[in-house]
Amino acid sequence: MFKKVLIANRGEIALRVIWACKELGLKTVAVYSEADRHSLHVKFADQAICIGPARSKDSYLSVPAIISAAEITGADAIHPGYGFLAESSYFAEVCEACRITFIGPSPQAIRLMGDKSRAKKAMIKAGVPVVPGSPGIIESEEQAIGVAKDIGYPVMVKASAGGGGRGMRIVRESKDLLPAFRAAQAESAAAFGVPDLYIEKFIEQPRHIEIQVMADQRGNVVSLHERECSIQRRHQKLIEEAPSPAALMNEKLRRRMGKTATDAAAAVNYSNAGTIEFLLDAQGNYFFMEMNTRIQVEHGVTELVTGRDLVKEQILVAAEQPLSFRQADVGLVGHALECRINAEDPRTFAPSPGLIKHFWVPGGPGIRIDTFAHEGCEVSPYYDSMVAKLMTFGKDRTEAIARMRRALDTMVVEGIKTSIPLQRQIMDDADFIAGKLDTGFMDRFLKRTAPI
Numbered sequence: 001m002f003k004k005v006l007i008a009n010r011g012e013i014a015l016r017v018i019w020a021c022k023e024l025g026l027k028t029v030a031v032y033s034e035a036d037r038h039s040l041h042v043k044f045a046d047q048a049i050c051i052g053p054a055r056s057k058d059s060y061l062s063v064p065a066i067i068s069a070a071e072i073t074g075a076d077a078i079h080p081g082y083g084f085l086a087e088s089s090y091f092a093e094v095c096e097a098c099r100i101t102f103i104g105p106s107p108q109a110i111r112l113m114g115d116k117s118r119a120k121k122a123m124i125k126a127g128v129p130v131v132p133g134s135p136g137i138i139e140s141e142e143q144a145i146g147v148a149k150d151i152g153y154p155v156m157v158k159a160s161a162g163g164g165g166r167g168m169r170i171v172r173e174s175k176d177l178l179p180a181f182r183a184a185q186a187e188s189a190a191a192f193g194v195p196d197l198y199i200e201k202f203i204e205q206p207r208h209i210e211i212q213v214m215a216d217q218r219g220n221v222v223s224l225h226e227r228e229c230s231i232q233r234r235h236q237k238l239i240e241e242a243p244s245p246a247a248l249m250n251e252k253l254r255r256r257m258g259k260t261a262t263d264a265a266a267a268v269n270y271s272n273a274g275t276i277e278f279l280l281d282a283q284g285n286y287f288f289m290e291m292n293t294r295i296q297v298e299h300g301v302t303e304l305v306t307g308r309d310l311v312k313e314q315i316l317v318a319a320e321q322p323l324s325f326r327q328a329d330v331g332l333v334g335h336a337l338e339c340r341i342n343a344e345d346p347r348t349f350a351p352s353p354g355l356i357k358h359f360w361v362p363g364g365p366g367i368r369i370d371t372f373a374h375e376g377c378e379v380s381p382y383y384d385s386m387v388a389k390l391m392t393f394g395k396d397r398t399e400a401i402a403r404m405r406r407a408l409d410t411m412v413v414e415g416i417k418t419s420i421p422l423q424r425q426i427m428d429d430a431d432f433i434a435g436k437l438d439t440g441f442m443d444r445f446l447k448r449t450a451p452i
Contacts, residue, residue, distance in 0.1 A: 001319050002026055002077040002101065006070045007041065008091075009081030010060060011372040012389060013295075014041035017079045020311040029073045031066060033059035035380045040372050047073050054382045060084045063091050070100050077101040077318060079311075083384065086294040087114055103318040105272045105293050112268055113291040117160045117198050123288045126267035128260055131279065131287040133200025144181050147199045148174065154202040157181055159188035165235025166191040170202055203287065205438040206279035208232065209244055210292075211261035212302045214313055215271045216323045223258030224306050224330055227298055229277075230437040231426070233349065238442065239423065240298040241337045242305045245397055245435030248284050257286060262327075264288065273299070273314050279439075297340065297389065300370060304336035304393045335397040337404050339423045341371075341388040341413070343379045346422040353381040357415035362407040366393040366400070379416055387418060397435070401427055425449060 005021050006029040007014045014030060018041060021028045030045035035054035042048040049069045052059035059065065061084055070078055078100055080086040086104065089111035095102040104110070113119045117136045124130055134147045137160055148155045148171065157180055159167025167188030169180035181197065189195040212224040228244035229237050243249065261276040275292040299310050313324065343352045359375040371388035373379070379387060390407055394400035408424040426432050429445060 002315070004029060004046075004073065004075045005077045005079055005103070005315070006031065006066070006073065006075035007045070007079050007081065008060070008066050008085055009079075009083070010036055010039065010041060010383065011386070012370045013081035013083075013297075015044065015372060016370055017081060017311055018044050020309065020315060023309075024312060024315060026315070029069065029075050031060070031069050033382075035378075035382055038377070040374065040377075049073060054380065056084065056382065063088075063094055066091075067094060067098055067100070071098070075100065077103055077315075079103040079315070080294065082294050082297060087292070089114065101318050103272070103314055105270055105274065109268050109270050110293045113270075113274075113293050115160055116158065116290055117196070119291060120198075120288070122268055123264055126264055128264045128267075128288045129286060131200040131203060131289070134198045136198065137196045138181075138198055141178055141181060144177060144197075144199060145174070148177055151199070151201045154204070155199050156202040157184045157197055157199055159184065159192060160196040160198055161188065161192040161194050167197065168235065203279045203281055205440050206281050207244070207246055207438050208277065208289075209246075209249075209257065209280045209286065210275045210277045210296075211257055212296070212299065212310070213261050213265045213270070213274050213276060214310065214317070214323060215262075215265050215274070216317045217271045217320055218322055219266070220323045220326070221262040221265045221270070222323060222325065222327050222330060223262050224302050224308060224310075225254060225258060225332055227301055228437060229298065230439050231432075231441050232439060233442045237298065237340065238419070239337065239339050239426065240301055241335065241397075241400070242301040243332055243335065245437065246280065247435070248282075253284060260286075260288075264291070272317050273310055297386070298338050300368060300389060300391050301336040301338045304368065304391060305332050305334055306330055307333065334393055334395050335400040336391060336393045337400045338389055338391045339404065339408065340386050340419070341390055341411070341423075342419045343385045343387050343416050344419055345417045346419050351381065351385050352417040353379045353385075354416045355379075356387075356413060358412055359414075360410075360412035361388070361390075362410040364403075364406070366403045367391070367407055368393070373413070387413065387416075401433065 004027040028045040030048040051065035085091040089107040092102040092107040154172040157169045185195040215221040231239040277289040278286040368391040392403035
């Protein structure tokens with residue numbers, strides 16, 4: 001087992017890793033930018049070291065600074081959290097070269113599954129169902145026209161690298177293809193450094209279903225079942241839940257999707273935590289979309305319904321220990337919801353950084369909150385706008401929703417605007433309550449709902 005773990009991240013995920021390390025009896029090292037000097041992860045780690053100015057590229061994305069911090073403090077493992085360098089195969093390779101354990105998958109698996117075109121080829125080879133589309137990177141505008149015509153409109157133009165909705169365009173008619181293609185290329189080049197795109201069939205009104213997997217270095221791969229992530233705006237998730245409320249998500253489909261996910265992970269020799277993301281249509285057909293080679297923001301809802309600590313399991317697996325459970329041990333109990341409380345105007349979705357003047361979090365049965373925020377802390381404009389992950393657990397979905405209503409009604413965040421009013425409205429929406437969800441839910445909700 002490791003002696004000391006450096007957390008190459010900030011905010012609530014840095015704290016989440018510190019909690020897991022404390023339970024395992026491991027020392028921790030926090031790294032921080034000048035903007036995060038007074039953050040809670042700095043306070044609660046055993047050691048803390050400043051790695052640069054506020055901007056991410058000069059601090060949390062600086063591989064030399066992070067590796068230097070690990071060497072100075074004697075850390076023998078690094079947990080990347082999510083975001084920043086979590087899916088950087090280069091960072092994982094540097095850790096390996098410096099004989100520091102990267103708590104995550106191998107550089108080879110990150111590189112393969114991070115390239116959507118190569119990942120799709122690997123999944124086809126493994127027999128995983130994929131969305132019809134181009135066999136690889138689109139090499140020319142002429143090829144783009146031909147592929148779109150062959151698979152039929154509507155199509156989705158997607159960046160091969162990165163995620164978060166950048167470099168993505170839906171094209172419904174041939175006349176719009178080339179303008180969308182060129183715009184996506186420019187956006188991809190600006191965001192990820194490469195303009196590579198591919199094209200696939202656009203599935204109308206699908207559900208976004210993801211399967212959490214965990215694998216050790218001995219070939220054991222386990223599914224921890226599904227999460228419903230269909231409530232999104234511009235491909236950014238707002239609310240997640242487990243299990244999916246889809247009427248067609250019965251035990252047979254759950255087992256089949258879980259088996260597909262574990263087969264996909266095994267096919268690329270995957271180890272540690274990962275998530276296989278699928279599109280599920282109204283007929284029960286599902287298609288591989290991508291794999292996230294890291295712990296997910298929404299991992300907490302899976303922990304609530306399975307009773308498994310995924311971050312502790314990540315650390316144990318990275319230390320070459322076998323998974324502490326097998327597939328037969330993973331059950332589903334109750335229902336869990338998560339609202340991402342973001343520092344943004346709920347009317348316009350514009351960022352709302354600033355000083356939190358008053359902060360109070362709800363308690364009571366079935367409430368879990370992962371947050372870095374506290375009264376008097378600054379929500380920085382330099383980083384992601386998420387302030388907290390508010391989660392509820394109930395014996396069923398109805399109770400989980402009731403508890404989320406209660407929690408949203410009583411959570412206090414003053415000094416900045418947050419997404420709480422919007423999420424509270426969603427909890428009362430008839431379609432949400434009925435579980436009638438798909439990736440177009442938010443567009444319809446915002447059109448039919450009065451301003452907050």
